Amino acid sequence: MSNNQQSLTMAVDEETGRPVIIIRDQEEKGRITGVQAIKQNIAAAKSVSFILSTSLGPKGADKIIVTPDSEIVISNDGATIMEQMDLEHPIAKLLVDLSKCQDSEIGDGTTGVVVLAGALLDQAESLLDRGIHPIRVADGYDLASQIAVDRVRELSMPMRANCAKDVTPEFKQFLVDAASTALGSKIAQGEKLANVAVDAVLSVADLNRNDADLSLLKVKGKVGGSIEDTSLVDGIVLDKDISHPQMKDVTPDAKLAILTCPFEPPKPKTKYELSISTVEQYRSLAETEQKFFTDMIQRVKDSGANTVICQWGFDDEANSLLMQNDLTAVRWVGGEDIEAVAIATGGRIVSRFEDLTPEKLGTAVEVRQEMYGTTGDHMITIQGKRGYKTVFVRGSNKMVIEEAKRSLHDAMCVVRDLIRAPTLVPGGACAEIAASLRITSVANETDDIEQYALRSFAAALDAIPMALARNSGLQPIEAVAQVKAKQLKELERDPKYKTTLGVDCMARGTNDMAEQRVFETLASKTQQLTLATQVTRMVLKIDDIIGQL
Incomplete structure (x- = not known):
């Protein structure tokens, strides 16, 4: 018998009758230790x-x-x-x-x-x-x-003994230098992005506590333009259009109704069939549907809201009624964005029209729709009253934008750390x-x-x-x-x-990192x-x- 045959033993499973191969060397194999x-x-x-x-x-x-x-x-x-x-x-x-x-x-x-x-x-x-x-x-x-x-x-x-003092030009330059060093190895780099990162962190920094809450900063990207077009926006930016072209592009002193319920009649949860055989039945159905829309719009008006942010879509008829009642509306706002809007404006997310009250409305200094670039793309900026800022990243494609976001994250963390402990090496x-x-x-x-x-x-x-x-x-x-x-x-x-x-x-011809500002x-x-x-x-x-x- 060969060595391979000597190391194998055949057995038979009594229940199934299938052969089972037993490897004799199995017991000699163990884990490596030490x-x-x-x-x-x-x-x-x-x-x-x-x-x-x-x-x-x-x-x-x-x-x-x-x-x-x-x-x-x-x-x-x-x-x-x-x-x-x-x-x-x-x-x-x-x-x-x-x-x-x-x-x-x-x-x-x-x-x-x-x-x-x-x-x-x-x-x-x-x-x-x-x-x-x-x-x-x-x-x-x-x-x-x-x-x-x-x-x-x-x-x-x-860099200075007390961060509670005002931000001096010298201190800000140190922040820009540190941010530029963090961005030095990235695809997205340059003094422009370093300044954006510094301005963004300083805009949400509490220098009395020597800290900066980066959760107040959102980073959004939009394909189009170049990295140099990246900017700091005061407020929350939504990659959406206002739902009706005849609605106002700018709504000052906005009162926001933040909804997760759709503007449409309720639908039964079970299968159903509706037969219409006469003109009167059709008119009755249309009037009932119209009443649903009218009641929804009236509840929004009664709450004092002048802007509607909805997680779901609008029926065309509801969209038209919103425009006729001088209400600005934005639809298909995702869960993460709608939560950010609620936090930035101090509003409550409402899941039923019956629960909408004036106390649950969010407040914003302004809601504005702006056009970026030459492609006609629109973005909506909601300038809340709680200090939220958005770093709006532009780039030629999605890959560049995603890498720019990661780069800005590193740079902003560096600036935050220097506000907490203003010490460089x-x-x-x-x-x-x-x-x-x-x-x-x-x-x-x-x-x-x-x-x-x-x-x-x-x-x-x-x-x-x-x-x-x-x-x-x-x-x-x-x-x-x-x-x-x-x-x-x-x-x-x-x-x-x-x-x-x-x-x-x-x-650069010198090993002095202070001279190179690294x-x-x-x-x-x-x-x-x-x-x-x-x-x-x-x-x-x-x-x-x-x-x-």
Whole structure:
């Protein structure tokens, strides 16, 4: 018998009589545990990190993603790429959660945090090969992370002592610089979009509390025009037309009836048949239907409303009656939009005409229908009294608009973070290089075995400037070595020198990020270091993945 035949045994199911193959080696196969399991987990994390590393920086590559619905998404936003990737390995999914956490907490740095986590795990693998216990590696990483965070805070540049003061031109310029840095690697970039993001956040910011409620900002897109046509609109924007061409385009001091009930006679829920055999029966039916419409319109008029926002459509007769009664109406307003209108105007959503009362009406300074571009497309702007704003994005196609929305989200989150804590750090991986040098210095003075983990952490931090240089077409080793040499000269004069030297990704002839006006938020940088270290510790402590037993 061959080896294959020796390893198989045939059995018969007594109930069905079907043969069952029993593999004798099955009991010898088990799960991989211990260091081998950790290495497999690290390999999965490294593969995901490598995919994102090419998208890092102002000249990072875009990724084209085909969704399960065969739609194409082109983006270099880390959170979007991670969300769209079809990952099966649990550690790879853990990195997706890492990216989501960075996105929800800060809004920017979603690519950098995954690349850093992958670099830390790559360096940890070499330490495991040298026989160092995973817990000792994790403990050393925790110490290195704290040293790095302290060094980054030394490099921070407070923009002003108190955010409760008025927004000065200098402070606003810092906000624009930080927003421009966040937009630097996106399809939609430029000072115009950075100014839109800054103006949008400042319009909903409460400087007395040092915070900005981004839920008061809506981002809407409309195909047509160019990215440069993107603007900030005071109010809620609906991609709809006023239901009748003879209705007023502008309704000042609007009282809005927000309805989720259709303007039509009630329909039985069961099947029915109606036979009309005489003229009198037809006239009676028409009069009854007319009375339904008249009663609906009268209830709206009695409530004091002069504008109707309806989730459903209008019958032609109802639409005509609304126009004759001098009521402005908008139909087919989706659930998300109708909720936004209700919140912005302070109105209540009404599901039955019988429940419509003056207390449930929303109030708006103005409801206006405007035409955009040369194609005759109309948009409706509802300027409520609760401070809602809309960033109205224009673009040549849907793909550009969706990427512009994602880019503006990152930029607005950066501006919000600076209003909460107005502190910047130089960009261009300046902070990572400075932290790497500080950790290496501490490692040289450490006698414990954790010095190896410290040096590995420092080497992992170098992966960020190396990726920036590589993606910018520079020689990565040469570019990073030059910046390190310049920073070391500064450290010789002052160990706590606030260096601003980073990788010159844009080839502007200087490594001074302050001169290039390239800044990142302190919150984003410290959060990246903290989250990447925490995830690395989690992976190093997982020695077995248990599925269905």
